[in-house]
Amino acid sequence: MTIVCDVLVIGGGGAALRAAIAAHELDPQLDVLLVTKGILGQGGVTATACSDRMAFHATLDTTDPGGPDAWRYHADDIYRIGGQVSDADLAVVLARNAGEAFAYLDRLGVPWARRPDGTVDQFVTDGSAYARACYTGPYTANHIEQALLRRLAELPIRVLDKTMVAELLQDPSRGQVVGAALVSQSTGQVEVVAAKAVILATGGAGQVFAVNVFPEDCTGDGYALAYRAGAELVNLEFIQIGLSSLATKLACSGSMMRALPRLVNDQEEEFLFCYMPPGTAPATMYGILFAKGSSWPVSYREPSHIIDIAVDAERARGRRVFLDYSRNPLMLFEPGADLGTLAEQVRRFYTQTEKIDLNDPAQSGTPLARLLAINWPSVEWLAERGIDLRRGDRVEIAPAIQHFQGGVKIRTQAETTVPGLYAAGEVAGGQHGANRPGGNALLDGQVFGRIAGESAARYAKRATIGGVPDQEQAERAVRALLVSDGLPAAEVRRAVQEAMTRACGVYRTEEGLRRLNEKLGELESCGVRPDEDLAAALEAVNILTVARLVARAAYVRDESRGPHLRFHQGSRVPIPRDDERWNRYVVLWRGREGPQWSIREPVRPMPPDVAAPSCIL
Numbered sequence: 001m002t003i004v005c006d007v008l009v010i011g012g013g014g015a016a017l018r019a020a021i022a023a024h025e026l027d028p029q030l031d032v033l034l035v036t037k038g039i040l041g042q043g044g045v046t047a048t049a050c051s052d053r054m055a056f057h058a059t060l061d062t063t064d065p066g067g068p069d070a071w072r073y074h075a076d077d078i079y080r081i082g083g084q085v086s087d088a089d090l091a092v093v094l095a096r097n098a099g100e101a102f103a104y105l106d107r108l109g110v111p112w113a114r115r116p117d118g119t120v121d122q123f124v125t126d127g128s129a130y131a132r133a134c135y136t137g138p139y140t141a142n143h144i145e146q147a148l149l150r151r152l153a154e155l156p157i158r159v160l161d162k163t164m165v166a167e168l169l170q171d172p173s174r175g176q177v178v179g180a181a182l183v184s185q186s187t188g189q190v191e192v193v194a195a196k197a198v199i200l201a202t203g204g205a206g207q208v209f210a211v212n213v214f215p216e217d218c219t220g221d222g223y224a225l226a227y228r229a230g231a232e233l234v235n236l237e238f239i240q241i242g243l244s245s246l247a248t249k250l251a252c253s254g255s256m257m258r259a260l261p262r263l264v265n266d267q268e269e270e271f272l273f274c275y276m277p278p279g280t281a282p283a284t285m286y287g288i289l290f291a292k293g294s295s296w297p298v299s300y301r302e303p304s305h306i307i308d309i310a311v312d313a314e315r316a317r318g319r320r321v322f323l324d325y326s327r328n329p330l331m332l333f334e335p336g337a338d339l340g341t342l343a344e345q346v347r348r349f350y351t352q353t354e355k356i357d358l359n360d361p362a363q364s365g366t367p368l369a370r371l372l373a374i375n376w377p378s379v380e381w382l383a384e385r386g387i388d389l390r391r392g393d394r395v396e397i398a399p400a401i402q403h404f405q406g407g408v409k410i411r412t413q414a415e416t417t418v419p420g421l422y423a424a425g426e427v428a429g430g431q432h433g434a435n436r437p438g439g440n441a442l443l444d445g446q447v448f449g450r451i452a453g454e455s456a457a458r459y460a461k462r463a464t465i466g467g468v469p470d471q472e473q474a475e476r477a478v479r480a481l482l483v484s485d486g487l488p489a490a491e492v493r494r495a496v497q498e499a500m501t502r503a504c505g506v507y508r509t510e511e512g513l514r515r516l517n518e519k520l521g522e523l524e525s526c527g528v529r530p531d532e533d534l535a536a537a538l539e540a541v542n543i544l545t546v547a548r549l550v551a552r553a554a555y556v557r558d559e560s561r562g563p564h565l566r567f568h569q570g571s572r573v574p575i576p577r578d579d580e581r582w583n584r585y586v587v588l589w590r591g592r593e594g595p596q597w598s599i600r601e602p603v604r605p606m607p608p609d610v611a612a613p614s615c616i617l
């Protein structure tokens with residue numbers, strides 16, 4: 001029997017919850033249904049991720065520099081760090097609505113860190129000129145999820161969890177989305193839902209890569225659903241990648257690098273020198289290692305990307321790589337060594353900011369002593385998870401996927417290019433370019449989550465649907481995704497993940513990407529066979545589809561920008577950024593022969609005297 005609703009929200013993270021609540025709050029008469037994989041509140045990134053200090057980026061009344069135009073500085077930061085390949089008006093929407101998004105969460109009881117005078121404590125994150133990052137601690141995202149779940153529970157919003165949205169159903173004449181085919185993760189049964197408007201809030205696609213810090217359910221379904229429905233996607237080649245602990249998924253940023261550990265491979269080689277230009281002085285090299293602490297994601301504009309390249313290259317030749325805090329790196333702090341070999345900024349950080357005596361071995365004699373002096377909770381956190389640095393354990397690291405900057409192309413009302421389909425959160429694209437300021441992803445989910453909810457609600461109030469989709473239509477749509485003599489789902493998932501990590505991670509070349517695209521094309525022509533676990537088979541289909549889109553976009557962009565580093569075969573120096581040709585974004589959509597693309601001009605910044613769009617109602 002067809003389940004009927006006005007607004008269908010797909011996902012259970014911060015963006016989905018905010019969207020569902022906003023749709024209901026706009027018009028309580030509307031019937032809002034939220035469908036999510038797994039148990040609501042236990043899946044996706046918002047509910048599960050943590051880091052040493054998770055950031056929510058917002059311009060508040062108390063944020064410097066203040067004044068009525070404070071939001072402009074925030075919008076400028078988003079656009080600038082985005083490398084001029086995002087839509088400038090979407091950056092304005094994010095910045096102008098940030099204060100309201102923060103205030104809403106504050107009213108729901110998110111326990112923001114405050115200064116003794118009661119004002120919100122904010123710090124500077126990657127890519128920001130000013131301190132805008134609000135936080136609660138390591139679990140900011142989880143606190144946001146819990147606050148939204150509490151609000152959701154107060155409202156008559158229906159929830160269907162342990163259910164995967166397998167395919168969007170469309171009116172064949174107009175392409176308008178009119179519902180979805182669902183697959184129960186408990187029974188494998190196909191169900192059908194009719195909806196006047198649909199919001200995608202399915203998060204990113206970390207599971208497309210073998211090494212990632214995403215939970216298992218982030219298989220990029222939303223990108224694949226939108227692509228198959230004919231929507232445009234943008235900026236898919238820009239994926240945040242950073243050095244992370246393989247065992248714990250902890251991003252090894254900040255103090256983990258500033259403590260200046262040894263980077264060592266499983267042959268006990270300190271390999272960094274091999275990747276530095278000949279003649280690099282130790283002080284310069286360790287200055288770069290130190291700088292990695294404040295530039296965690298790979299970025300073309302940060303010289304510290306050489307460390308990601310080195311770790312990636314070591315792993316590509318079959319070596320495992322570790323951070324070792326038990327001994328000092330070669331030529332650093334060795335007995336009798338001249339501390340003047342340390343770059344000045346490192347010396348200043350330790351002696352002035354952290355008040356550490358570099359002549360006192362107890363405070364600075366080893367990387368562990370330094371890490372304990374500047375961030376002892378990280379040592380405890382790792383020990384609780386079985387990595388005891390005091391015992392001499394090492395942290396095995398690799399470049400891991402953390403965030404998809406691009407996604408389903410949206411405009412200012414969170415609308416996609418398919419009628420009746422909206423997108424918000426990490427699945428959406430265009431609001432961020434090649435990079436994003438730290439903390440802006442959580443903000444994005446709240447700002448565009450609300451906008452998507454309200455836009456979908458307005459659309460649903462006036463939409464007419466030609467015909468309600470039925471069970472047969474849903475079953476046909478699901479069957480069409482699988483091939484009876486195709487490859488097993490687990491095999492496809494593994495093959496895609498390994499191929500993507502090899503050719504589309506830190507080190508991307510024309511030849512490697514060409515072969516990757518061929519390999520993915522071969523897998524696609526075999527197809528995925530139906531599995532006892534139907535949802536797992538459909539996830540493998542989606543992983544393959546998203547891989548094809550990302551690999552295509554990465555192939556097309558033959559320059560370096562943001563986290564997208566392109567190399568000539570054999571070279572370890574990225575091909576330079578080329579603004580003349582490439583201050584543009586790659587837009588993809590479904591063509592008859594597979595992914596089609598065009599290279600387009602983004603929406604450029606408007607002159608300061610032109611009224612900027614605000615979505616505050």
Ligand SMILES: Cc1cc2nc3c(=O)[nH]c(=O)nc-3n(C[C@H](O)[C@H](O)[C@H](O)COP(=O)(O)OP(=O)(O)OC[C@H]3O[C@@H](n4cnc5c(N)ncnc54)[C@H](O)[C@@H]3O)c2cc1C
Nearest residue numbers: 011013014015037044045046055165203425426439441442
């Ligand atoms: C370790 C880590 C640290 C981070 N730190 C920060 C930070 O400090 N600041 C910041 O701003 N950002 C940070 N990010 C990024 C940010 O947390 C995410 O971008 C954001 O939480 C994504 O929210 P979302 O609602 O879009 O998706 P998610 O929270 O991932 O939710 C997606 C939901 O969709 C569901 N779903 C997926 N497919 C389907 C389907 N087919 N059918 C039904 N349901 C489906 C999933 O089960 C899940 O519930 C971090 C990310 C990671 C991994």
